[in-house]
Amino acid sequence: MAELDYLATIPGIPFPQIYETMMDWKTPIIAAIAYEAGVQVLSRIFGSSATSLSRVEAKKRGDKSTRKSNPLMTAFCLAHNMALCIYSAITFYNMVKGLHKARTRDAPLFDRVCDLDEFFWRDTLAYWGYLFYLSKYYEMVDTIIIVLKGRQPSFLQLFHHAGALITMWAGIRYRCTAIWMFCTFNSFIHTVMYFYYAATTVGLHPPGKQYLTSMQIIQFVVGVSLALAYLFYPGCSNSPGQRFTLKINIIYVTSLVGLFANFMRKTYGRSRNDSKKEQLKKE
Numbered sequence: 001m002a003e004l005d006y007l008a009t010i011p012g013i014p015f016p017q018i019y020e021t022m023m024d025w026k027t028p029i030i031a032a033i034a035y036e037a038g039v040q041v042l043s044r045i046f047g048s049s050a051t052s053l054s055r056v057e058a059k060k061r062g063d064k065s066t067r068k069s070n071p072l073m074t075a076f077c078l079a080h081n082m083a084l085c086i087y088s089a090i091t092f093y094n095m096v097k098g099l100h101k102a103r104t105r106d107a108p109l110f111d112r113v114c115d116l117d118e119f120f121w122r123d124t125l126a127y128w129g130y131l132f133y134l135s136k137y138y139e140m141v142d143t144i145i146i147v148l149k150g151r152q153p154s155f156l157q158l159f160h161h162a163g164a165l166i167t168m169w170a171g172i173r174y175r176c177t178a179i180w181m182f183c184t185f186n187s188f189i190h191t192v193m194y195f196y197y198a199a200t201t202v203g204l205h206p207p208g209k210q211y212l213t214s215m216q217i218i219q220f221v222v223g224v225s226l227a228l229a230y231l232f233y234p235g236c237s238n239s240p241g242q243r244f245t246l247k248i249n250i251i252y253v254t255s256l257v258g259l260f261a262n263f264m265r266k267t268y269g270r271s272r273n274d275s276k277k278e279q280l281k282k283e
Contacts, residue, residue: 032162085194091187098124115177133168174241185219
């Protein structure tokens with residue numbers, strides 16, 4: 001409790017009235033379980049890919065009705081994606097600004113990198129990291145949108161959102177400076193990703209969707225490498241809570257590398273094979 005009291009005294013902490021509840025270990029665990037169970041229930045109600053036409057099947061059959069979108073759903077998806085795009089851009093800007101301020105101050109390099117005096121924590125990470133943690137609850141709406149559209153969310157989708165809640169909670173709860181990587185890299189990727197989704201919502205089809213997945217994998221690999229450095233460099237992670245945070249983030253992100261790589265292979269590898277087959281038919 002003393003640790004929670006310490007964090008709550010940071011000036012300007014967002015939504016202080018729910019701070020203690022959100023820092024309770026049971027909150028992200030219950031939310032993750034409710035998320036997984038809720039998605040299964042909604043999938044049964046609104047159907048899944050097994051019981052509804054896929055986009056590919058709809059195009060083959062020329063079923064125009066399945067391609068028509070609900071104007072209200074379109075408006076909601078556009079607002080949802082733009083809100084997360086703008087929020088992510090603001091977070092990325094403030095994280096980079098805070099990192100620059102912390103790294104260029106007059107202090108030994110080791111102290112700056114490991115934030116031993118918690119300058120970066122107090123100045124930037126406590127506020128923007130906590131807000132970023134809260135945003136992970138709202139991002140679960142991504143999955144609800146998928147279900148409402150009659151599609152079955154993948155294991156990758158479910159694991160990604162549930163895991164983000166728990167790993168970000170640990171980072172903020174135990175004041176783990178290394179969580180800056182999650183906040184900074186992920187907010188940048190999400191700025192690009194949600195802008196792309198917003199564009200597709202209004203009928204635009206920007207090229208390079210596969211590069212979004214590549215960017216995700218790159219951020220995970222870089223993040224794991226840096227987290228390992230924080231974990232094993234002497235004196236950089238001092239408390240059991242910080243070491244616990246680094247370990248579960250390393251496990252979580254390493255799992256995501258495999259899942260995203262598999263997704264990329266199945267999705268874009270199949271697309272290239274289909275293109276080659278189509279080209280051979282024309283020849």
